[in-house]
Amino acid sequence: MNIQLTRIQFFIIIFTLFTGFVYISIQTPIISHGKRSAWLIFIASSIFIYLLLVFYEKTYKYFILGKVTTMIYHLYWLFHLSFAVAYSMYIVSTWISPYTPKIALLFLFLLPSLYASLSRAETAVNVGIVFGIFIFFFIFFVLNAYEDFEFRNLLPIGESGWKDWMWGSLYSLNAYRNAECYLILRKFVMKDEKISGMPLFIFIFSLFAMFLFSILSVMLYFSMEEFNLISEPILYLLHAQEVTFVKRLDLIFVFIWVFITIITLINYILVVRLVHFQKVRKFAKSRIVIYHLFIFVIAYFIAKFESIQMIRQYYWIPFLVFGLLLPILIISWNKIRGRTIFDSSK
Amino acid sequence: MLAGCWDERLYKDHTVVSLVGIEGTYGEMKSYFAYPELQSGNSEITIIEANGIDVRDTRLNADLKVEQAMDLSMMSTILISETTAKDGLNKYLNVFYRDPTNSITAFLVLVEGNVKDYMEASKSWTTEAGEYFARFIRSKEEVSIVPNRTIQTAAAILYSDGMDLVLPYMVLKDKDKKRPELGGVGLFSKGKYTGRVLKPEQSRFLGLLLQERGRKIKYSTLYNERPLSFTILDVNRKWKFESPNTMKMDYELEVELEEFSDVGLRDVNKISELENFINKKITDEVNEVIEILQDEKCDALGLGNFLRVKNPQMFDDNWHETFANLEIQVDIKSEILKTGLIH
Amino acid sequence: MTEEQNPEQVILTKLKDSFYNSADFVAKPISWWDNEVAILCFYSSIVNKADVERIMYFFKEHLRDDNMYWGESIYTSVIPLDEKQLAKFLCDGETIIVRLKTREMIRINLPEMAYRQTDEPASEHVLQGSREGLVENFDVNISLIRKRVKSHRLVVKQKTIGYETNTTVYYLYMEQLVDEEALQLVEERLDKIKVDLFYSTGQLTDYMEDSVWSPFPQLLKTERPDRIIASLHEGKIAILSDLSTTAIIGPTSFFSFYQTPDDFNGRAVTGSFYRILRIFSFIIAIFLPAFYIAIVSFHFEILPLELSNQIKSDIENIPYRPILEAVILEMTIELIREASIRLPTSVGQTIGIVGGLVIGDAIVSAGLVSNMMIIIVAFTAISSYVVPSTEMNSSIRFLRFPFMILAAFFGFIGIAFGAIILLIHLLNLTSLKRPYLTPIIPFNPKAIFKIFIRMPFFKPSKHPKSFSPNEDGKS
Structure with a gap:
């Protein structure tokens, strides 16, 4: 399977992959660990990520997945996707549909993804466009809370100790946990599209601005102690908003968020397909169906408050292992051997 | 297909409660729910009373007395009795934070005496019971007499160490007990109601100190035995610490005259004379308010948050004691910008 | 002898x-x-x-x-x-x-077949501009088109279809401008048609379309020569036949169904306004009834208090579930519509009035349906008729039923599910192997602007690039 991406398409996919699953939940761990300087910690971590992606941009051609590494990534992705689905299901069932059985919700999440994954690759590539429309709604809704913002919540930054900084940055990095997708998708971008330099900076900056906006607005809105209670602050903030025509903005946002989750799922499975079907071409359709069945089963079993809470606690690990260490290992190993993706594809 | 689905909550089968009242403490809670009952186009307010151990329990018990399912998602006001508030507000509101179908945009109102009287009074109003209070609060908020606190914005303050809550306080004084009136604002300290109430004429200066955007403050007094009324249009404030124990608050007011039955203000010198009078008058009022706040250890101004930013080392768990002993100097400078249609 | x-x-x-x-x-x-x-x-x-x-x-x-x-x-x-x-x-x-x-x-060769005089197309009214419509005759049609494009680059090719009926079908395109791949596809598909009887454009569309089972029309049907030439200049291909006044134009994008010559005959600002209004009407027509059903049967807490009391008193005594209520009303409207098309014009209007006013009033006072539902359904119906294309209009009216059912089952989540399936379907859809959702996909910000804003004539000097190949990735 092979696709050609334009620069915009590439960025939209990455944007969706980065923000899709984590956007409503990322703020709580960062703030509850980073305390009042959480926003500063996040800025620092984002600078690190920018440097990392600049590095990846220079060395992506050395990122070749061998048999073992492919296997590792496949296992990680399977778990990651199942967890994302389970978590989304959990959100939906706490916020709007408490009595709908898990199986029905799983079907609602996985059927569109299955449909899109069985369609042409262009569909999965382009589906992220809708994301853009929702961002405007989202920013507009959140800014509604402007009157209740308390700017003194952002200071003093000196209160956070080094432990707060460490954990805060680990969880901040988690916002960019899908960095390996950048490496994988990068080679599908058309040859004549320029990415390094300004375009990459603008892209990372917009991603960072989206995250920072959410972190700042919830920090301004809630007092620090509330973050120990609230796990989806963005939703909770919207829950507390009331505009003249709609009383519960969070319902609309959950509605939008279901949309976004499914789109992210579709994009993620596209990445999985790209890696998996690079050499294997047989039984493509039935393999995709089986993959969805796997997600279905795993998500069904971990969609419980206890397991989700536990997994979330350890979810700073994936970035370190799969987004940072493993790619750097692979890149340096191949650099020493002098192999690039351009040789291996021949 | 038409049997409905798991989460279906048919609107026609639900009773929408707009006003809730709670009183008592854990163990012997009492809740009241007011909802409109529709009878051939006219709606009549019905009140359900229920006992229980906690808020949710009273709600469950109340459900037994209604033919439809009770729903609190449209609730626009909660009335809280003084006894409940004195026990600490947060724990009683927990159920509202937790349940996604509950409204957390409802206004919180403290009431004097029996909550039941206020609930019963709602029967005689044409507007929806909860909406009546909500409108009441909103209109008084316009003139800065009460701050507007919903369940969520109150929670943000209750959970914050450096600021204390004040809530609108209603009293029922008239003979037939039909028209509740505003008794001022009730002061909280460390999340618990102190029992002290700022009268409306004082609470407006709390509004001034808090300087909420877009609010007006109206004030009337006697100037040389002639009536003088004015509106404060805008407030600029500057807080700073002079020394660890002294806080200086500078306020600049923009004033519009509303009533002033003197010969007129054609003479420019007279304006500054009047301004000085206003400065002094307001400074006195403000000092009185601050004194009360310090007496009750109620940091309604959020000085704690301010201190935390400027002098982090001074801020600790003992903040409320520090606040009570803080020396606060208020300096008011007013400027008459407009005098209405005549001089 | x-x-x-x-x-x-x-x-x-x-x-x-x-x-x-x-x-x-x-x-x-x-x-x-x-x-x-x-x-x-x-x-x-x-x-x-x-x-x-x-x-x-x-x-x-x-x-x-x-x-x-x-x-x-x-x-x-x-x-x-x-x-x-x-x-x-x-x-x-x-x-x-x-x-x-x-x-x-x-x-x-002097045939004299019966045909009508050229007339204003009944299904595509415009307020200003040309009132000529195609007729069921080759020479007249081509002359209507040639008089608008006096260029030798306008090519007319013909083809006979149907072993018994021997119908002539002809396709038109502008040499050098035409999308070559699409042209090849049209020729291939026309060659593939092997039928005895060929009598309607509907048959032709079934053979020409990429996905016959999609609810969306992938080829634009029009009876207006000015629309045909506008499309030809965008590199599209028009297929006409002697049998029908309808021309089929492809490849088409979804948004071209929402454009009418009126946009270009009127002023740029008002033209843009009505264009945006029409796109908005698409959303209303598909989602409004579903949204309402989801609210009154799942998420009524979303309503502000004052509004909610109005609705509550309105639906309190309706015996049915909202979905059934909606289906009753939607069916009534569909029946009225169907009846008034089949009946002669004068009677048709009467039916419209009788159906709309009398049934509407009676159904409410009988307590079967709430006033609110009447407002919603009527609003939806009006929105769905805003679409200039009759075909798209029926697609949209059909589409709201699945959404209503999903809303009745799962509330907002059901609508989100339906919407994403619809989105994926639209993304999958192609018209003569060109993406249907251009210019949103492939993403072209400048062209998206043009969907909503009707640019003044001196601005769009270039042909829209929407159908240039290789813009979309190929698998």
Whole structure:
């Protein structure tokens, strides 16, 4: 399977992959660990990520997945996707549909993804466009809370100790946990599209601005102690908003968020397909169906408050292992051997 | 297909409660729910009373007395009795934070005496019971007499160490007990109601100190035995610490005259004379308010948050004691910008 | 003379037999030059007899076959006798004179088939601008188009379809501008049509479309020549037939169904406003009833208090679930619509009034349906009729039913599920292998702007790039 991406398409996919699953939940761990300087910690971590992606941009051609590494990534992705689905299901069932059985919700999440994954690759590539429309709604809704913002919540930054900084940055990095997708998708971008330099900076900056906006607005809105209670602050903030025509903005946002989750799922499975079907071409359709069945089963079993809470606690690990260490290992190993993706594809 | 689905909550089968009242403490809670009952186009307010151990329990018990399912998602006001508030507000509101179908945009109102009287009074109003209070609060908020606190914005303050809550306080004084009136604002300290109430004429200066955007403050007094009324249009404030124990608050007011039955203000010198009078008058009022706040250890101004930013080392768990002993100097400078249609 | 039959008599009988003695088939011997006998045959119903007579007279009096090209003129030609072709020519409305001596056929191509005068298309009204519409005739249609594009680059190709009906289908495109791949596809697909009877454009669309089972039309149907030429200039291909006034245009994007010539005849600002309004109407028409059902049966907490009391008092005593209520009303509206199309115009209006006012009023006072639902359904119906294209309009009206059912099952989540399936479907959809959702996909910010804003004429000097190939990734 092979696709050609334009620069915009590439960025939209990455944007969706980065923000899709984590956007409503990322703020709580960062703030509850980073305390009042959480926003500063996040800025620092984002600078690190920018440097990392600049590095990846220079060395992506050395990122070749061998048999073992492919296997590792496949296992990680399977778990990651199942967890994302389970978590989304959990959100939906706490916020709007408490009595709908898990199986029905799983079907609602996985059927569109299955449909899109069985369609042409262009569909999965382009589906992220809708994301853009929702961002405007989202920013507009959140800014509604402007009157209740308390700017003194952002200071003093000196209160956070080094432990707060460490954990805060680990969880901040988690916002960019899908960095390996950048490496994988990068080679599908058309040859004549320029990415390094300004375009990459603008892209990372917009991603960072989206995250920072959410972190700042919830920090301004809630007092620090509330973050120990609230796990989806963005939703909770919207829950507390009331505009003249709609009383519960969070319902609309959950509605939008279901949309976004499914789109992210579709994009993620596209990445999985790209890696998996690079050499294997047989039984493509039935393999995709089986993959969805796997997600279905795993998500069904971990969609419980206890397991989700536990997994979330350890979810700073994936970035370190799969987004940072493993790619750097692979890149340096191949650099020493002098192999690039351009040789291996021949 | 038409049997409905798991989460279906048919609107026609639900009773929408707009006003809730709670009183008592854990163990012997009492809740009241007011909802409109529709009878051939006219709606009549019905009140359900229920006992229980906690808020949710009273709600469950109340459900037994209604033919439809009770729903609190449209609730626009909660009335809280003084006894409940004195026990600490947060724990009683927990159920509202937790349940996604509950409204957390409802206004919180403290009431004097029996909550039941206020609930019963709602029967005689044409507007929806909860909406009546909500409108009441909103209109008084316009003139800065009460701050507007919903369940969520109150929670943000209750959970914050450096600021204390004040809530609108209603009293029922008239003979037939039909028209509740505003008794001022009730002061909280460390999340618990102190029992002290700022009268409306004082609470407006709390509004001034808090300087909420877009609010007006109206004030009337006697100037040389002639009536003088004015509106404060805008407030600029500057807080700073002079020394660890002294806080200086500078306020600049923009004033519009509303009533002033003197010969007129054609003479420019007279304006500054009047301004000085206003400065002094307001400074006195403000000092009185601050004194009360310090007496009750109620940091309604959020000085704690301010201190935390400027002098982090001074801020600790003992903040409320520090606040009570803080020396606060208020300096008011007013400027008459407009005098209405005549001089 | 003996009763022995002349050779021409033999042929005559044979001819008449082979045309099964059809009542309007005429075959008779005539005398040609120098007492030579020839046979004249034609279908009297489809031949312009007066003109044929004049041409025959001219031939007999003024021509001899010793000149080269003696028989060639605008209407006539001479070819060797071929019995198979003879039948075909006759069916096309030609008059044939068979010269027995030289075994030649003189073809006089002067058919006179019935067709209407050109008229304003009933389904595509405009407020200002051209009121000419296509008719069921090749020459008239092409002349309507050629008079708008006076360029030799406008190419007309034709093709015969249907073994029995022998219908002529022709496709038009602008050389050099046309999307070559799409053109090739059109030709391939036209070649593939193997049917006996060919009688409607609907048949043609079924053969031409990429996904027949999609609820969305992938080819634009129009009766307006100005619309055809506008599309041709965007590199599209138009397919017309003699049978119908409808032209099929492809490749089309979803948004072209929402444009009308009125946008361009009016002012730029107002044109843009109505364009945005129409796109908005699409969302309303599909989602509003579903949204309402989801609110009153799942998420009524979303309503502000004042509004909620109005709705509550309205639906308190309705015996049915909202979904059933909605289906009752939607069905009523569909029935009224269907009835008023089938009935003659004058009666149709009456039905509309009776249906709309009387049933609407009665159904509420009978307590079957709430007032709120009437407002919602009526609003939806009006929104769905805003679409300029009748085909898209019926697609949209059909689409809201699945959404209503999903909303009744799962509330907002159901709508989100449906919407994403719809989105994926739209993304999958192609029109002549070109993405249907251009310019949103592939993403082209400048072109998206043009969907909503009707640019002044001096601005869009370039042809929209929306259908240029290779913009989308290929798998």
